[in-house]
Amino acid sequence: MSDSPKHLRGTVFLGWLLLALAIPAGLTLEALHALKVEVYLGSALRRELWTLAHAHGNLLGILCLVYAVLAERWVPDPKAQRSVSRWLRTGAVLMPLGFFAGGVLNFEGDPSFGVLLVPVGGVCLVVALTRAAFAARSAP
Amino acid sequence: MLPRSLGVVVVTAAAPVAIVVSLVLGFDVVEHEASRALVHRDADFVGATTCQRCHPDQHATWDRTFHSSMTQYADPDSVVGVFDGRSVTFYGKSACVFRDGERFLMDLPAKGGGRRTAEVALTVGSRRYQQYFERIERREGVVMRRLPLLWHIEAKRWLHLNGVFLGSDDANWEKHTQNWNQNCIFCHNTGPRPGYLTGGSERELLASAERTFDSKVAVLGIACESCHGPGRAHVERYQGIATRYGDYLVADNDTRIVHPNKIDKERSVGVCGQCHGQRVPKPLQRYWEWRRTGPTFRSGDHLSDHVTPVRPDTPVGDDSGVFAARFWGDGTPRLTAYEYQGVTMSACYLKGSMTCGTCHSMHGDDVHGQVKPGMRTDRACLQCHAKIGNDIQAHTKHAPASSGSRCLECHMPRIVYGIVEAHRSHRIDVPDAARDVEHGRPNACTLCHLDKSPIWAGDKMRELWGESYRRPAKRPSGAPLTLPDASASLLAGDPVQRFVFARSAGRLDAPVAPADKAELRVVLQTTLLDAYPSIRWRAQKSLVALERELPLGIGQDLARWDHEGEIVARKEVAHRLLGSFARLGLGKLRQPARTTLLGPELRPNLKLMRSLLNLQSKSAISIGE
Numbered sequence: 001m002s003d004s005p006k007h008l009r010g011t012v013f014l015g016w017l018l019l020a021l022a023i024p025a026g027l028t029l030e031a032l033h034a035l036k037v038e039v040y041l042g043s044a045l046r047r048e049l050w051t052l053a054h055a056h057g058n059l060l061g062i063l064c065l066v067y068a069v070l071a072e073r074w075v076p077d078p079k080a081q082r083s084v085s086r087w088l089r090t091g092a093v094l095m096p097l098g099f100f101a102g103g104v105l106n107f108e109g110d111p112s113f114g115v116l117l118v119p120v121g122g123v124c125l126v127v128a129l130t131r132a133a134f135a136a137r138s139a140p
Numbered sequence: 141m142l143p144r145s146l147g148v149v150v151v152t153a154a155a156p157v158a159i160v161v162s163l164v165l166g167f168d169v170v171e172h173e174a175s176r177a178l179v180h181r182d183a184d185f186v187g188a189t190t191c192q193r194c195h196p197d198q199h200a201t202w203d204r205t206f207h208s209s210m211t212q213y214a215d216p217d218s219v220v221g222v223f224d225g226r227s228v229t230f231y232g233k234s235a236c237v238f239r240d241g242e243r244f245l246m247d248l249p250a251k252g253g254g255r256r257t258a259e260v261a262l263t264v265g266s267r268r269y270q271q272y273f274e275r276i277e278r279r280e281g282v283v284m285r286r287l288p289l290l291w292h293i294e295a296k297r298w299l300h301l302n303g304v305f306l307g308s309d310d311a312n313w314e315k316h317t318q319n320w321n322q323n324c325i326f327c328h329n330t331g332p333r334p335g336y337l338t339g340g341s342e343r344e345l346l347a348s349a350e351r352t353f354d355s356k357v358a359v360l361g362i363a364c365e366s367c368h369g370p371g372r373a374h375v376e377r378y379q380g381i382a383t384r385y386g387d388y389l390v391a392d393n394d395t396r397i398v399h400p401n402k403i404d405k406e407r408s409v410g411v412c413g414q415c416h417g418q419r420v421p422k423p424l425q426r427y428w429e430w431r432r433t434g435p436t437f438r439s440g441d442h443l444s445d446h447v448t449p450v451r452p453d454t455p456v457g458d459d460s461g462v463f464a465a466r467f468w469g470d471g472t473p474r475l476t477a478y479e480y481q482g483v484t485m486s487a488c489y490l491k492g493s494m495t496c497g498t499c500h501s502m503h504g505d506d507v508h509g510q511v512k513p514g515m516r517t518d519r520a521c522l523q524c525h526a527k528i529g530n531d532i533q534a535h536t537k538h539a540p541a542s543s544g545s546r547c548l549e550c551h552m553p554r555i556v557y558g559i560v561e562a563h564r565s566h567r568i569d570v571p572d573a574a575r576d577v578e579h580g581r582p583n584a585c586t587l588c589h590l591d592k593s594p595i596w597a598g599d600k601m602r603e604l605w606g607e608s609y610r611r612p613a614k615r616p617s618g619a620p621l622t623l624p625d626a627s628a629s630l631l632a633g634d635p636v637q638r639f640v641f642a643r644s645a646g647r648l649d650a651p652v653a654p655a656d657k658a659e660l661r662v663v664l665q666t667t668l669l670d671a672y673p674s675i676r677w678r679a680q681k682s683l684v685a686l687e688r689e690l691p692l693g694i695g696q697d698l699a700r701w702d703h704e705g706e707i708v709a710r711k712e713v714a715h716r717l718l719g720s721f722a723r724l725g726l727g728k729l730r731q732p733a734r735t736t737l738l739g740p741e742l743r744p745n746l747k748l749m750r751s752l753l754n755l756q757s758k759s760a761i762s763i764g765e
Contacts, residue, residue, distance in 0.1 A: 044196045107388050109194030110381075 007085040008068045014089050015064030022057025049103030053096045060092035075135040087128035094121025184370035185331040185358030201503035207362035209266040210328045218263050219244050220270050221291030230300035231311035268559050273320050280337050281352035284320035288313045303673035303704040321353035327415035330366045331358025336431040367411050369398040369439040398440035401497040408495040410443030417480025419447035465761045469579025472567045474636050476558025482566030521547040537604040543649040553584040557636045560674050562643040573597035577612035586625035587644045591652050594621050617755045627663045634757035638675045646682025654690035658729035659737050662721050662744050668714040677703035692724040
């Protein structure tokens with residue numbers, strides 16, 4: 001891995017970091033249930049958003065790690081590799097962050113403005129995945 | 141290769157699209173609700189399910205309340221009564237309650253003789269008891285008619301309506317078979333429109349057999365729009381995400397929907413008062429309009445612009461005494477559904493800022509009283525009267541841990557009758573033995589000091605709280621003031637007094653030792669012979685409580701005794717219990733020191749008891765349950 005490009009090392013770092021944050025976040029959500037914390041249990045919307053933040057953090061963390069492992073074989077073009085890494089990392093940060101922020105100080109029937117990060121992150125991920133898909137098609 | 145992978149992509153992409161399309165075009169629960177026979181979407185009502193889409197938490201906290209299940213279509217999920225083919229007998233006639241698949245039926249005595257089968261179409265109530273209504277097709281419309289039997293949820297048994305409402309024994313099975321369309325519909329549903337069909341005349345409206353209706357409601361049960369007002373304008377405005385977030389940025393000031401805790405106190409109490417405050421249309425002539433199009437009040441309005449809340453002297457035509465029996469002599473409501481009147485007579489409301497929302501929440505955890513956390517305790521009062529809490533004994537003159545130091549026991553005593561229970565008065569005031577006893581109103585002191593007389597209460601209040609208090613001069617019934625208030629009220633009081641004291645007599649937090657309750661027990665046993673079944677039932681429950689506290693060996697007799705049972709058997713047991721009282725009580729109960737109701741060796745003074753019973757008010761009380 002020490003010979004890997006810097007952007008791939010960054011993607012691996014982000015993947016582990018996301019898992020390191022999202023897994024304890026899951027435990028925290030369980031604890032909020034166990035302790036019957038009203039701030040969490042009292043809002044179905046907040047529960048849903050924070051659960052989504054936890055799930056997306058985990059899945060996108062794994063995706064970052066998987067990409068880092070597969071990139072050199074399936075996205076051989078360094079320019080494309082770098083581009084996918086950048087879009088993937090951005091999306092992987094924005095989506096769980098947006099879900100979490102959407103559940104902080106959320107309104108009665110809607111997420112707070114933090115949720116706007118989610119579609120931005122989603123677009124980043126779509127770009128990354130599409131770019132990776134096309135790069136894989138031309139891989140030797 | 142390419143076409144195959146393209147196919148995979150298309151199928152993969154099409155699956156979620158197909159799911160979304162089917163959800164959008166498929167079953168719509170809101171539309172389904174709106175299409176049911178009794179439901180309308182007029183007058184800007186949208187229904188609770190529409191509210192649920194954006195307010196799931198509020199919907200969930202409402203949905204678990206008894207407001208939401210107040211009126212329901214009869215089905216296996218809503219019917220709690222046991223329709224198992226059993227036969228029940230009341231007042232010499234029998235009925236059979238049974239099921240046919242998902243249909244709930246009653247085989248009943250018919251009005252002109254013979255039998256008839258009634259099918260339950262609607263249920264009303266889901267907490268204490270559940271009433272049943274049959275659908276009757278009339279010349280033009282439909283009438284939902286109350287059936288004579290109800291299921292008492294707490295007692296898990298069938299009861300006859302004549303034994304549940306505050307009235308004397310009556311063998312007429314038709315007595316309480318009212319129409320849902322012109323009674324219950326108003327307060328047990330959202331957006332009621334009784335739909336009295338104008339084909340008939342007002343004269344026909346008075347003739348029960350001819351009444352026809354095309355009744356509709358926005359929601360069966362008491363739903364969001366009962367308290368928040370019709371929601372169509374609010375829903376339409378906030379369909380757009382930009383409008384919603386725009387308003388979030390500006391302020392939460394949507395005037396299209398009402399938040400009862402964010403409006404002035406007069407309008408706030410009116411939200412609850414539209415049902416928890418018996419009223420007549422204003423002007424009264426709008427009665428007929430109500431029967432057609434329903435009440436005009438909407439949450440957020442001033443209640444007094446639409447109705448006249450009933451007071452003791454509210455006239456109906458030339459008669460200003462119609463409602464007097466629903467209030468104690470000092471104007472305090474003594475029946476439930478008059479909480480609005482009680483609250484608006486209270487200094488906490490008149491001089492302070494108290495509203496219903498001060499203690500109650502429709503979206504809290506307590507579904508039984510819908511009371512906020514802590515508001516069943518002294519905190520309810522101390523949230524404003526904090527100084528009193530610093531030294532509560534200085535205020536109450538009672539031991540701090542005793543019931544005499546509980547704010548609600550003195551300032552909101554249980555002197556209100558409704559649904560076979562005594563409830564707390566919502567006129568929050570200061571007890572006054574003289575005022576209370578002279579107006580026939582049970583006094584908070586003697587509701588707890590069950591062995592004490594009104595004279596004692598007046599003297600004690602004067603001693604503890606000052607010269608402004610005095611002895612009462614007389615009781616409305618004429619019973620001696622020297623007798624314990626509980627005993628005199630149970631024997632000589634009017635029906636509500638008797639019920640209130642029958643309940644109070646069974647309280648175990650009273651400062652009377654179990655062995656000193658001889659007179660109370662013999663009077664309660666006498667009350668088993670009361671002409672009012674609901675009073676007998678309450679006396680039975682109190683006797684059971686006292687028997688558990690200090691057994692005399694009558695537990696089995698009490699458990700078997702049925703307040704709505706066959707009259708000869710019922711009276712035989714009651715007389716036997718009275719006859720054996722002295723024998724069973726001797727050695728366990730102490731001879732009262734200064735009583736006249738019990739002679740030597742605990743023998744009941746039947747002559748005096750009879751003379752007190754003769755003082756009972758014979759006036760009937762119509763409470764419109």
